[in-house]
Amino acid sequence: MVSSLTLRILKGYARPVVSLKGGLTCLIDSGADTPVWTKGAERLCRFYNAEKVMGKKFLLSGFGNGYEIIDVYKVSDVDLIGVDKNGTEDKITFINLIVGCTTRPSMIADLILPNTAFSHMNLILRNLDVQYPIVEVEHDKTDYYVNPIYRADDDRFVDRVYSFTNI
Numbered sequence: 226m227v228s229s230l231t232l233r234i235l236k237g238y239a240r241p242v243v244s245l246k247g248g249l250t251c252l253i254d255s256g257a258d259t260p261v262w263t264k265g266a267e268r269l270c271r272f273y274n275a276e277k278v279m280g281k282k283f284l285l286s287g288f289g290n291g292y293e294i295i296d297v298y299k300v301s302d303v304d305l306i307g308v309d310k311n312g313t314e315d316k317i318t319f320i321n322l323i324v325g326c327t328t329r330p331s332m333i334a335d336l337i338l339p340n341t342a343f344s345h346m347n348l349i350l351r352n353l354d355v356q357y358p359i360v361e362v363e364h365d366k367t368d369y370y371v372n373p374i375y376r377a378d379d380d381r382f383v384d385r386v387y388s389f390t391n392i
Contacts, residue, residue, distance in 0.1 A: 227365050230315045232307040234358040241350055241360050242334050247272055250334040257339035258385035260324040263332035273300045283325035283383045295327045317364055323373045342371050344387045
């Protein structure tokens with residue numbers, strides 16, 4: 226059975242930025258293919274008890290000029306919490322989320338979640354016929370594993386991620 230999770234886009238943002246626990250923010254980015262934590266390893270570990278994935282890196286680009294080789298971390302659970310169609314609290318949990326970690330204090334959000342993390346869901350951005358913009362996530366599970374796909378030419382580098390349902 227398909228459920229619909231509604232997330233309010235935070236006021237003042239032109240892009241789909243939603244709230245996470247502890248006052249953290251998350252940008253849902255249709256152009257990205259890897260989750261990126263933008264506020265440094267110390268903050269990531271403090272809020273999510275993340276573990277560095279030894280021997281793995283991510284080649285970060287699309288944040289300005291050039292690229293940056295950054296560390297990879299595993300975050301046990303990231304919850305997107307909103308409401309269902311009846312106004313009851315609903316959530317999706319990303320389990321063992323693999324993220325690239327950088328320090329970009331001027332970035333729009335703490336976490337950037339790529340469209341590929343929602344590959345087993347329908348992701349809808351609603352601007353019309355709503356008081357405030359919202360993101361609707363149609364899902365048939367509550368737990369999703371977001372696993373890395375490593376580069377074919379060098380498996381030390383994460384190429385992208387995709388979600389997998391917990392069977």
